[in-house]
Every structure is written in C-alpha cells, then in structure tokens.
Amino acid sequence: MKLKQVSSIPDELLSIDPKSLHTLIPEPTLFHLPGKQKKPLFISVLLHGNETTGFLALQKLLIKFRKQELPRALSFYLGNTEAASLGLRRLDHQPDYNRIWPNTELTDSNETKMAQEILNIMANKKVFASIDIHNNTGLNPHYACITKLEPQFLQLANLYGRLVVYFTRPKGVQCGAFAEICPSVTLECGKPGQAHGVDHALEYLNSCLHLSDFSNHPVPTQDIDVYHTVAQVKIKEGTHFSFNDQQSELLLDKDLERMNFTEIPAGTQWGRVINHAEMPITAINESGKQVTSKFFTLTDNRLQLNTNTMPSMLTLDERVIKQDCLCYLMEKIKL
Numbered sequence: 001m002k003l004k005q006v007s008s009i010p011d012e013l014l015s016i017d018p019k020s021l022h023t024l025i026p027e028p029t030l031f032h033l034p035g036k037q038k039k040p041l042f043i044s045v046l047l048h049g050n051e052t053t054g055f056l057a058l059q060k061l062l063i064k065f066r067k068q069e070l071p072r073a074l075s076f077y078l079g080n081t082e083a084a085s086l087g088l089r090r091l092d093h094q095p096d097y098n099r100i101w102p103n104t105e106l107t108d109s110n111e112t113k114m115a116q117e118i119l120n121i122m123a124n125k126k127v128f129a130s131i132d133i134h135n136n137t138g139l140n141p142h143y144a145c146i147t148k149l150e151p152q153f154l155q156l157a158n159l160y161g162r163l164v165v166y167f168t169r170p171k172g173v174q175c176g177a178f179a180e181i182c183p184s185v186t187l188e189c190g191k192p193g194q195a196h197g198v199d200h201a202l203e204y205l206n207s208c209l210h211l212s213d214f215s216n217h218p219v220p221t222q223d224i225d226v227y228h229t230v231a232q233v234k235i236k237e238g239t240h241f242s243f244n245d246q247q248s249e250l251l252l253d254k255d256l257e258r259m260n261f262t263e264i265p266a267g268t269q270w271g272r273v274i275n276h277a278e279m280p281i282t283a284i285n286e287s288g289k290q291v292t293s294k295f296f297t298l299t300d301n302r303l304q305l306n307t308n309t310m311p312s313m314l315t316l317d318e319r320v321i322k323q324d325c326l327c328y329l330m331e332k333i334k335l
C-alpha cells in the first residue's frame with residue numbers, strides 16, 4: 001500500500017455515498033487544496049469505515065466552496081474507504097486506522113508507515129490545526145476529545161461545544177500524533193446517519209477554515225466542561241450478560257444508556273447478578289491498573305456504583321460491549 005496524494009477533486013466526490021466511495025477512491029488518499037491562508041487545515045474522515053458523518057460533512061464543505069477560493073488551504077485524508085464499502089469499522093485483516101499513528105503500540109505495518117508519512121507531509125506544510133471526525137454507538141451528546149490541556153487545544157475543542165474529553169489512552173490515535181505538531185481534536189458526532197450530526201460537523205469545519213489564529217488566552221471556565229477518563233469498564237470474559245435475558249449471569253439495567261455524560265451518584269444500581277458470586281466486571285485506569293473496587297460493589301446480588309462518577313460510551317449494543325468495552329468513567333477537571 002502506497003499513500004496516494006492528489007491536488008484536485010473529482011466531481012463525483014461531491015455526490016458519491018460512503019459505501020460507493022471505494023469505487024472512486026480505492027486506496028487511502030491525501031488531498032491538498034489551495035486557499036487564501038497558506039497553512040493548511042487538516043481533516044481526516046473514515047478512519048473507521050462505518051462512521052460516515054465526517055465524510056458527509058466534508059462533502060458538504062467542498063460543495064460550499066466549489067466555486068470560491070477557500071479561506072485557508074485544506075488537506076484532507078479519506079481513510080478506510082474499503083471498510084466503508086462494507087459499512088464496517090475495519091476489515092479483519094486490517095489494523096484499526098485510529099491506532100496506527102506515531103506513538104502506536106502496534107507493530108510496524110504498511111498502515112503505520114502510511115500514517116507516519118502523512119504526519120511528516122503535514123508537518124512540512126506547517127499544518128494549522130487537525131480535526132479527526134468519528135461517530136459512536138450509544139446515546140452520547142456531541143463532544144470533542146483532546147490529548148493536551150493547552151489553551152489552543154481547548155479553544156479548538158470549545159468551538160465544537162462545551163463538552164470536552166481529555167484522554168491519554170489508547171495510544172496510536174490520529175489526534176495524539178497531530179498534537180505533537182499543531183492544535184488537534186477528535187470530534188465525536190453521535191450516532192452515524194443523523195442529519196444534525198452532519199450539520200454540526202459542517203458548521204464546525206467551516207468555522208475552523210475561517211479562523212485566522214488561535215489566542216493564547218485561556219478559554220473562560222464558564223464556557224467549557226472538561227472531563228478526564230479515569231477508567232475503562234469491561235465485562236469479564238466468559239460472563240454471560242444481557243439487557244433482557246433473565247437467565248444471564250449479569251442482567252444489566254436498560255436505563256444505563258441514559259447515564260452517559262450525567263453525574264451518577266454512589267449507590268446507583270447498574271444491574272443484577274444471577275447465580276454468579278463474583279464481581280462480573282473490571283475497571284482499569286489509564287495506567288493499566290485494576291480499580292474495580294474503587295467504582296463498583298456487589299451487594300445482595302446488585303451491581304452498584306461505589307462512588308459518584310460520570311460514564312460515557314454506554315451502549316445497549318451487546319456486540320460492541322464484547323468487542324470494545326461497557327463504558328468509560330470520567331471525572332471533571334478543574335481548569
């Protein structure tokens with residue numbers, strides 16, 4: 001696999017749907033378009049093939065500026081178009097395109113080399129800022145993620161909304177790699193397929209293209225809520241869990257999904273344990289340490305929160321819970 005670079009866009013790109021995109025752009029491709037301000041804005045979309053909001057927003061942005069000069073040069077990367085053609089996050093033989101970037105924990109591959117090459121190219125172009133666009137599965141509000149708590153990063157995140165998540169794991173994400181050379185964010189635009197998700201991302205990209213500079217002043221604290229991920233919660237392997245099967249070992253509460261980005265008090269019940277004496281879940285902090293008992297207890301077969309916390313990414317999708325995790329737990333950061 002070789003990185004393809006292109007300096008014009010085919011007309012078909014403006015109308016093609018994400019599933020057919022692969023017929024037009026069969027390999028990962030980096031586009032460069034000129035604009036009034038020379039330092040380019042960088043946008044990556046479809047690092048996860050089933051997360052289409054970023055591509056649809058980018059398409060609308062390109063249509064908007066089709067007949068006029070861009071206010072700033074724009075470079076954009078269309079990632080895993082092959083997985084997109086099948087509506088999948090990635091194909092079985094592929095690495096996750098949002099774990100391949102410099103500082104990754106994956107072994108070297110064509111994909112990790114490609115990611116390094118893109119970063120080098122954009123560093124040479126003195127990239128102005130970087131935006132990577134994603135969707136998630138549960139009932140989550142829109143928010144931006146950053147890996148540095150510096151004023152420019154907070155400003156870029158705050159332009160999308162007041163909700164910001166600061167994280168340092170997983171490694172090898174696009175956002176973390178670009179953070180070494182420019183202000184960088186990941187947008188989480190809710191579930192794929194929602195028109196208001198596309199509109200919000202489009203509005204944001206348009207604002208970023210019109211930004212002339214970042215200020216070094218701190219973001220006013222009343223305008224922003226920054227949370228830090230303190231644990232990833234998984235269900236122990238082999239534990240039979242469900243949201244409705246009364247025979248499962250762990251019967252999870254169907255209301256869990258409503259708890260995303262809400263302060264949940266200690267004592268709140270998350271589910272019931274049936275014919276199973278052990279704690280059915282594990283919580284691991286960002287340095288890989290077990291912190292289960294800090295957050296959860298098992299009392300009279302009820303799985304309960306031990307402390308006040310704020311979950312994110314809770315989903316009712318049992319497949320996603322198995323492949324990825326049940327949720328993340330967060331704490332508010334005082335800026």
Ligand SMILES: [Zn+2]
Nearest residue numbers: 048051134135
């Ligand atoms: Zn994603």
